[in-house]
Amino acid sequence: MSKSFTPKVVTANDLLKGDVIYQTANGWTRDLANAEILTDEAHADLRLIEGSQQIADVVGVYLMDIALDGTAPQTTHFREAFRAKGPSNYVHGKQEVA
Amino acid sequence: MYTYNDFDKSFIATRNSQFRDQVERRIDGSLTEDEFKPLRLMNGLYLQLHAYMLRVAIPYGTLNGGQMRQLAFIADKWDKGYGHFTTRQNIQYNWPELRDVPDMLDALAEVGMHAIQTSGNTIRNVTADHFAGASADEIADPRPVAELIRQWSTDHPEFQFMPRKFKIAITGSPNDRAVTRAHDIGLRMVEKDGEAGFEVIVGGGLGRTPMIGKVITNFLPQEDLLPYLESVVSVWNQIGRRDNKYKARIKITVHEHGIEEIRRLVNERFAIVKGSFSGIDQVRLAQYKTHFAAPDFTVKAKAVFKDAYHSDPIFRSWADTNLSAHKADGYSIVSISIKKQGDTPGDATSDQMRLMADLAETYGHNELRISHEQNVILPHVHKSDLPALHAALKEQDLATANIGLISDIIACPGMDYCALATARSIPIAQEIATRFDDLKLEHEIGNLKIKISGCINACGHHHVGHIGILGLDRAGVENYQVTLGGDHTETAKVGDRAGHGFTAKELVPAIERVVDAYLDLRTGKDEEFIETYRRLGLAPFKAALYPEAQADAA
Numbered sequence: 258m259s260k261s262f263t264p265k266v267v268t269a270n271d272l273l274k275g276d277v278i279y280q281t282a283n284g285w286t287r288d289l290a291n292a293e294i295l296t297d298e299a300h301a302d303l304r305l306i307e308g309s310q311q312i313a314d315v316v317g318v319y320l321m322d323i324a325l326d327g328t329a330p331q332t333t334h335f336r337e338a339f340r341a342k343g344p345s346n347y348v349h350g351k352q353e354v355a
Numbered sequence: 356m357y358t359y360n361d362f363d364k365s366f367i368a369t370r371n372s373q374f375r376d377q378v379e380r381r382i383d384g385s386l387t388e389d390e391f392k393p394l395r396l397m398n399g400l401y402l403q404l405h406a407y408m409l410r411v412a413i414p415y416g417t418l419n420g421g422q423m424r425q426l427a428f429i430a431d432k433w434d435k436g437y438g439h440f441t442t443r444q445n446i447q448y449n450w451p452e453l454r455d456v457p458d459m460l461d462a463l464a465e466v467g468m469h470a471i472q473t474s475g476n477t478i479r480n481v482t483a484d485h486f487a488g489a490s491a492d493e494i495a496d497p498r499p500v501a502e503l504i505r506q507w508s509t510d511h512p513e514f515q516f517m518p519r520k521f522k523i524a525i526t527g528s529p530n531d532r533a534v535t536r537a538h539d540i541g542l543r544m545v546e547k548d549g550e551a552g553f554e555v556i557v558g559g560g561l562g563r564t565p566m567i568g569k570v571i572t573n574f575l576p577q578e579d580l581l582p583y584l585e586s587v588v589s590v591w592n593q594i595g596r597r598d599n600k601y602k603a604r605i606k607i608t609v610h611e612h613g614i615e616e617i618r619r620l621v622n623e624r625f626a627i628v629k630g631s632f633s634g635i636d637q638v639r640l641a642q643y644k645t646h647f648a649a650p651d652f653t654v655k656a657k658a659v660f661k662d663a664y665h666s667d668p669i670f671r672s673w674a675d676t677n678l679s680a681h682k683a684d685g686y687s688i689v690s691i692s693i694k695k696q697g698d699t700p701g702d703a704t705s706d707q708m709r710l711m712a713d714l715a716e717t718y719g720h721n722e723l724r725i726s727h728e729q730n731v732i733l734p735h736v737h738k739s740d741l742p743a744l745h746a747a748l749k750e751q752d753l754a755t756a757n758i759g760l761i762s763d764i765i766a767c768p769g770m771d772y773c774a775l776a777t778a779r780s781i782p783i784a785q786e787i788a789t790r791f792d793d794l795k796l797e798h799e800i801g802n803l804k805i806k807i808s809g810c811i812n813a814c815g816h817h818h819v820g821h822i823g824i825l826g827l828d829r830a831g832v833e834n835y836q837v838t839l840g841g842d843h844t845e846t847a848k849v850g851d852r853a854g855h856g857f858t859a860k861e862l863v864p865a866i867e868r869v870v871d872a873y874l875d876l877r878t879g880k881d882e883e884f885i886e887t888y889r890r891l892g893l894a895p896f897k898a899a900l901y902p903e904a905q906a907d908a909a
Contacts, residue, residue, distance in 0.1 A: 271384065271454050275407040313384030316402055328811060334831055339779075340404055346699045346781045349435060349450070350405040355683035 399470025769809025778826025
């Protein structure tokens with residue numbers, strides 16, 4: 258039996274700024290809370306392909322695992338938590354504007 | 356110092372203009388990321404976790420005040436007002452935007468600097484002893500040779516698409532401060548019957564499979580250096596493995612074929628290559644030597660130094676810890692710690708960079724160095740200027756007296772920045788440094804090198820730390836493995852892995868237990884940690900790291 262599909266979000270880095278972005282239904286967001294949550298495997302694969310085709314806007318597109326707190330997406334691995342927040346030695350990255 | 360001639364200037368300008376064009380084509384979508392990536396890497400541009408990162412070469416760690424000031428300007432204009440100095444004598448900017456990078460490269464070119472071959476499968480920035488040209492124990496200044504290697508390796512047509520990256524380090528001193536035994540090629544300047552030459556070491560490296568380099572020839576005449584280097588890289592370029600990136604470095608090639616076979620192949624290749632060198636390299640080398648002529652050392656009274664040393668305990672502590680013996684009478688080599696306890700190892704703010712540039716111009720014959728231990732060196736300061744220098748350094752938090760001590764930690768950027776990292780390094784370094792500073796123990800502990808890497812690639816040199824720390828991802832949790840007894844010097848040794856890893860929370864108390872064990876076990880204050888370790892081996896330190904195992908056995 259194949260492993261059951263866990264919820265995902267399409268993520269990448271912005272081509273110009275290089276910062277972490279997440280796919281929404283009609284574009285990209287810098288805030289994980291606004292990301293499109295993918296719960297169906299076939300749909301997730303399709304959205305990944307669609308994201309990857311935007312070569313003039315984004316770099317390094319992949320599917321990241323999330324957990325759902327109600328409807329709000331939460332990171333499940335510390336690497337994604339750092340990507341979503343910024344470095345721990347300075348208040349830089351996403352935490353700077355937060 | 357080497358200054359660019361018209362050829363150098365035009366070469367860099369052409370290269371920068373090509374890259375500007377490549378960036379434009381990437382932005383307008385004419386180049387895919389797969390096409391652009393090798394081009395940006397050739398020019399030192401990475402994409403990291405939160406942003407791009409530009410790695411700028413500081414060739415053999417040498418720069419002048421004007422260059423340091425320009426690095427500060429770049430940090431303010433296109434980054435977040437600081438830079439990170441690395442274990443390979445580079446500076447990294449962590450926050451540039453893609454569109455700005457061509458301007459940053461042009462700004463570097465204005466002061467004779469670049470980011471070429473600081474990444475990619477090329478010959479990287481050649482590194483050297485950071486005390487070169489100043490140290491009392493030196494045979495000769497290795498930097499003219501390092502410059503020759505830089506010129507030879509930059510854009511070398513045969514070596515642009517190699518199996519993997521290739522790193523060369525050189526020292527002119529018998530005391531190895533350049534980690535030559537952990538480089539793809541390490542060069543040690545030696546003399547035989549009054550003739551200058553090199554001991555050539557190949558196949559060293561850290562990373563997933565740490566290896567101490569092997570001597571391929573114990574005396575290479577100076578004029579044979581470039582053809583010999585070309586032969587070594589050429590042999591590896593042909594037989595080095597391209598099927599598996601973890602087996603591609605020359606250390607694996609040497610390990611798989613054996614040093615005798617590599618020596619035979621290199622000699623065979625050398626017989627062909629040697630004839631293609633017309634001798635122009637030796638003409639150039641003679642020119643470069645004039646660029647690196649020693650400054651005019653002045654002779655003046657040292658009374659000011661002696662007075663301050665006896666009257667000011669803070670100055671005395673700094674002088675005892677951060678100064679090294681200079682070859683010229685009345686002079687010292689000053690190591691400026693950019694590792695105040697609790698700060699990020701290797702980071703300097705633009706204000707700090709400007710101050711160091713000013714001080715180099717005022718007191719240091721306009722020379723600065725970056726050490727592989729991520730500190731900044733003023734190689735030539737007269738002792739009588741040291742009290743004023745120290746007072747100025749204090750203004751910018753640059754007077755920390757911890758060179759060689761437990762808080763003088765090498766740490767890679769780790770998962771706070773690096774896309775390859777498996778765990779964070781910086782917070783671990785900050786916690787260890789702060790803890791031992793709180794205990795007021797570090798001067799009592801003495802010389803102890805802690806080196807931290809946030810992944811198996813070992814940019815933080817953990818294998819050759821007296822205490823090495825490797826951060827890993829264990830089932831989604833940061834976990835830290837400890838190695839003990841490593842050595843990065845002329846007696847290089849890979850440390851012994853102590854046992855299972857620790858969580859971030861468990862790690863600092865574990866390090867404290869190891870240090871307590873050392874303080875209990877040492878014969879006296881003059882027996883350094885590494886000497887106690889060599890005398891007693893792993894067992895007593897392992898027992899200190901894992902007290903629960905002792906309890907179970909009892």
